[in-house]
Amino acid sequence: MRDVAIVGVGIKKWGELWEQSLRNIFVDSALAAIDDAGANRIDSMYVGCMSGGLFVGQEHLGALLADHLGQGPIPGTRVESACASGGVALRSGLLEVASGASDIVLVGGVEKMTDVSGDEATYALATASDQEWEAFNGVTFPGLYAMMAVAHMHKYGTTREQMAAVAVKNHFNGSLNPLAQYPHPTTVEAVLGSVLVADPLHILDCSPITDGAAALILCPADKAAEFSGTPVRIIGSGFSTDTIALHSRADLSSLDAVTRAAQKAYEMAGKSPADIDLCEVHDCFTIAEIMATEALGLVEIGQGGKAAEAGETAIGGRIPINTSGGLKSKGHPVGATGVAQAIEAVEQLRGGAGERQVEDARVAMVQNMGGTGASAVVHIMEAM
Amino acid sequence: MSSARAWREYPQRYRYEAAVCDQCAKWFFPPRLVCDACGCREFTTKAMRRTGKVLTYTVIRVPPAPFKDQAPYVVAIVQMDDGPRLNVQVTDFVDGQLKIGLPVSLEFRKIYEEGEAGIINYGYKAVPV
Amino acid sequence: MNVGIVGYGAYLPKHRIKVEEIARVWGADAPSYKKGLGLREKSVPALDQDVITMSVEAARNALARSGGVDPREIGALYIGSESHPYAVKPSGTIVSEAIGATPAIHVADFEFACKAGSEGMFVAHGLVKAGLIKYGIGIGADTSQGAPGDALEYSAAAGAAAFLFGSDNLLARIEHTFSYTSDTPDFWRREYMHYPQHAGRYTGEPAYFKHTIGATEGVLERSGMKPSDFQFAVFHQPNGKFPMRVGKMLGFSHEQMEAGWLSPTLGNTYSGASPIGLSAILDVAKPGDKILMCSYGSGSGSDSFVFTVTERITEVQGLAPKTRYMLEHEPIYLAYGEYAKFRRKIRKAE
Numbered sequence A: 001m002r003d004v005a006i007v008g009v010g011i012k013k014w015g016e017l018w019e020q021s022l023r024n025i026f027v028d029s030a031l032a033a034i035d036d037a038g039a040n041r042i043d044s045m046y047v048g049c050m051s052g053g054l055f056v057g058q059e060h061l062g063a064l065l066a067d068h069l070g071q072g073p074i075p076g077t078r079v080e081s082a083c084a085s086g087g088v089a090l091r092s093g094l095l096e097v098a099s100g101a102s103d104i105v106l107v108g109g110v111e112k113m114t115d116v117s118g119d120e121a122t123y124a125l126a127t128a129s130d131q132e133w134e135a136f137n138g139v140t141f142p143g144l145y146a147m148m149a150v151a152h153m154h155k156y157g158t159t160r161e162q163m164a165a166v167a168v169k170n171h172f173n174g175s176l177n178p179l180a181q182y183p184h185p186t187t188v189e190a191v192l193g194s195v196l197v198a199d200p201l202h203i204l205d206c207s208p209i210t211d212g213a214a215a216l217i218l219c220p221a222d223k224a225a226e227f228s229g230t231p232v233r234i235i236g237s238g239f240s241t242d243t244i245a246l247h248s249r250a251d252l253s254s255l256d257a258v259t260r261a262a263q264k265a266y267e268m269a270g271k272s273p274a275d276i277d278l279c280e281v282h283d284c285f286t287i288a289e290i291m292a293t294e295a296l297g298l299v300e301i302g303q304g305g306k307a308a309e310a311g312e313t314a315i316g317g318r319i320p321i322n323t324s325g326g327l328k329s330k331g332h333p334v335g336a337t338g339v340a341q342a343i344e345a346v347e348q349l350r351g352g353a354g355e356r357q358v359e360d361a362r363v364a365m366v367q368n369m370g371g372t373g374a375s376a377v378v379h380i381m382e383a384m
Numbered sequence B: 001m002s003s004a005r006a007w008r009e010y011p012q013r014y015r016y017e018a019a020v021c022d023q024c025a026k027w028f029f030p031p032r033l034v035c036d037a038c039g040c041r042e043f044t045t046k047a048m049r050r051t052g053k054v055l056t057y058t059v060i061r062v063p064p065a066p067f068k069d070q071a072p073y074v075v076a077i078v079q080m081d082d083g084p085r086l087n088v089q090v091t092d093f094v095d096g097q098l099k100i101g102l103p104v105s106l107e108f109r110k111i112y113e114e115g116e117a118g119i120i121n122y123g124y125k126a127v128p129v
Numbered sequence C: 001m002n003v004g005i006v007g008y009g010a011y012l013p014k015h016r017i018k019v020e021e022i023a024r025v026w027g028a029d030a031p032s033y034k035k036g037l038g039l040r041e042k043s044v045p046a047l048d049q050d051v052i053t054m055s056v057e058a059a060r061n062a063l064a065r066s067g068g069v070d071p072r073e074i075g076a077l078y079i080g081s082e083s084h085p086y087a088v089k090p091s092g093t094i095v096s097e098a099i100g101a102t103p104a105i106h107v108a109d110f111e112f113a114c115k116a117g118s119e120g121m122f123v124a125h126g127l128v129k130a131g132l133i134k135y136g137i138g139i140g141a142d143t144s145q146g147a148p149g150d151a152l153e154y155s156a157a158a159g160a161a162a163f164l165f166g167s168d169n170l171l172a173r174i175e176h177t178f179s180y181t182s183d184t185p186d187f188w189r190r191e192y193m194h195y196p197q198h199a200g201r202y203t204g205e206p207a208y209f210k211h212t213i214g215a216t217e218g219v220l221e222r223s224g225m226k227p228s229d230f231q232f233a234v235f236h237q238p239n240g241k242f243p244m245r246v247g248k249m250l251g252f253s254h255e256q257m258e259a260g261w262l263s264p265t266l267g268n269t270y271s272g273a274s275p276i277g278l279s280a281i282l283d284v285a286k287p288g289d290k291i292l293m294c295s296y297g298s299g300s301g302s303d304s305f306v307f308t309v310t311e312r313i314t315e316v317q318g319l320a321p322k323t324r325y326m327l328e329h330e331p332i333y334l335a336y337g338e339y340a341k342f343r344r345k346i347r348k349a350e
C-alpha cells in the first residue's frame, strides 16, 4: 500500500444557501480543492452524501457531480454511511490511491438540506436509525442522543452544565471561523435557557440543518511535491460498525465503534492518544462530543464532560477539540461533515488556521460517525 | 408505511414473537436469520414475556410529522425480562414515576396513523407495572 | 350441554375528566349535572387508545383467566362497538391476530348502539351451544363521543370487556337468555357524522326503560326466577341514575346492583357498559351466585342473561387486573384542553 497525502482542500461558507443547488454547492468546493492542489486532472472521485433522494429528490450523484465538475468520463462513486458518509468517502479515496488503482482522487461531500421542511428533514435524518424498530416508535435523532445522555449522566454523573460547556467552547471556536454557519459565541445560561428538544437536550445542544460541501484532493505521498498545495500525510485510518439500533448495544453510554475505529487508526499510524495535537470530533450533539472524546482515548472514560468544563478541550487546552467550531457552530451538512473535518485538520497542520491555530500542531485526528455511532470512521494526519 | 410492511411486522408488534437461537439460546427481537453470538442459523420462535424495566428515556418535544398530536411523549430503551432490549414509547405514568429502573409491561396501542385516511399502525407501548 | 364463561377480562383507560371541568367550559351548572346524571367523572381514551387496543387488552385478560385455552381453538370473535376505528375494515381481525387466534376463526364487527357488546356475547355463546365452535369471544368496547357542550359529553366514556365462552372449565354457566327488540329511534348517528343525535327525554321511558324491563321480565319468566333469587344484577348504564332506577322498578335492591354499578366514576362506555359491569361483578362473585345482566342499545333492543357462578371463579379472579382496580388506581385527570386534544375536538392545520 502506498502512503497517501492530501494536497488540496476546498470549502466555502456554509449555511442556508437559498440561491444554490446541490450540484453548484458541490462544484464550488470541488473546484476550490482542484485549484488549491493545482491539479490538472482527476482520475476518480468519491462523494459522500447521506440523502440526495430525500432532501432534493436526486440520487445517482456520482455521475451527476462528475458531469457538472467537467470530469465526465471518470469513475464517480457516491458513498452513503449516514452522517459518516464524508469520512467513509475519504477512506474510500484513500484506499483507491493507496492501492495504486488511481493517482489523483477527489474526495468530496455534500448535503443540500434546506429545500425541505423541518418535518421532512427530521424524517430524512431519522432514516439513519433503525427504521422498523426505532423510527417507527416516533424517536428522533435528538431523542436517541438524549437517551445516551441520560445513560451517561446516570452512570458517570455528567451534568447539563458540562454538556452546555461543549456548545460554548465550539461556538467560541466557530466565532473564529469565517466559514461557520453560526459563528456566534454563546453562554452556558443561553444553552440551558434554549428550548428543549428531547430532554435533557436543548436546541443549543444540537447541530443545525445546513447546506454545504467540502472537497479534498488525494495523491500518493511521493508525488505530493508535484502539486501546489502544502501536503499533509494520512497516516491512520480506521472504520468500524456497530448495531444500527441503539437499544441493541451492550453499553448505552459508550461509542464502541468509535473506540474500535480509533484503535485501528492508532495502530496503523503508530501513534497513541498522547501524540494527538488536536482532534475534530462528530459533535452532532454536545453529548456526542463528550462520548467521542472518551472513545478516542483523549480523555478518561466518564470524564468527557468534566474535561470540557475545565477547558482541557479548548484551543490552548491540553487537547483542543473541534477548533473549527465543530458540527455545532460550523454547521452539519451531513454528507460534507467528514470531509470538512479533514480540511480543518489539514489547515491546522499547514499552520494556516489563523486565530484558531493550535501551536506546533503536528498530528491531528478526525472522527466522523453515522447514526448513533453505528458507523464510525477515524483518520490521523501528520504534517509532512 | 405500506400495508405490506405493516402486515409483515405483525408477529412482533402484535404478539412479541422473538427468535431464540437453537445453539446458544440468545433471544432476538425482532428475529434474525443468523445469530450474532454464535453464527447459528436455526431458531425457535417464542413469544417474549411482556415485562421489563427502563434503562434510559427521553421526552420527545419536537416529533416527526406523524407523531405531532402525541407530543410531548416519552421514548425509552427497555430491558425485557427475556433478554432483548426495545426502543419503545412509555405512557400512562403519573408525575414523578418515570425513572431508570421503572418496571414496565407492554400494552397494545396505536403507534401512528397514516393521516386521516390511511391505515392505522398498531404496536406496543410500555406502561408502568 | 352447559355453556358459559371460561375467561373474562376488562380494560379501562387511565385518563379521566370530571363533570366540573366540562361544565366550567360550557358555563353549565356542575352540581345539577352531577345530580341529574348521577355521575362525577368519566374515562377518556388517550390518543393511542381505541376500540381495537382496548379490545386486545380485554381479550388478553380474558385469556389470562381461561386456564390456558389455546387461542387457536377460539372459533369466533365478535366485537360490538359504535366507534370501530375503521368504517370499512374489521376491528376483529386485528384483535384476533394480536391474541394469536387466526386463521381458523370466524370474525365479525357488530354495531347496535350500546347493545353491540352483548350481541357479540350472545352470538359467541350461541355458536358454542350449537356445537359449531369450541370457544368463542364476545367483546363490548367503545370510545364514544358526545358533541361538545351536549349532555352526552358528560357521560360518553371509554372501556372494554371480553368474555370467552366454552362448554368446559366454566367459571359461570349461562342458564337463560332473552332478547327484546323494537324499532325505536331514540339515538342515531348518520354516516360521516362525527357526533350522534338523540331524542332527549324520549330516550327514557319508551326506549331505555321499556326495553330493559321487557328483556329482564322476559328472562325472569323464562327462568322462573324472581329478583330476590339473584346476588347481583347489572343493567346498561348510560349514566348513574337509569340503571338504579330501572333495577328498583324491577324489584332489585341497591345492594344487588352496587358491584356492577360503575357509571358514577366511569361514565357510559356504550357497548362496554353492562359487560364491564359484569366483569366487576365476576371479580367479587362467589361460587353459586346468580347474576342477571341486561344490556340496552338504542334503536332499540336489550339482551338479558342469567349466569350461575361456579367453583372455578375464585381461582381466576386474581389472574388479571380487576375492573374496580383499573377504575380506581391512580387515575390521571385531564383539563378540558387536554381532553379536547385527546378526543380530537381541536381543528388543526392540514
Ligand SMILES: [Zn+2]
Binding pocket: B021, B022, B023, B024, B025, B026, B035, B036, B037, B038, B039, B040
Ligand atoms: Zn447463537
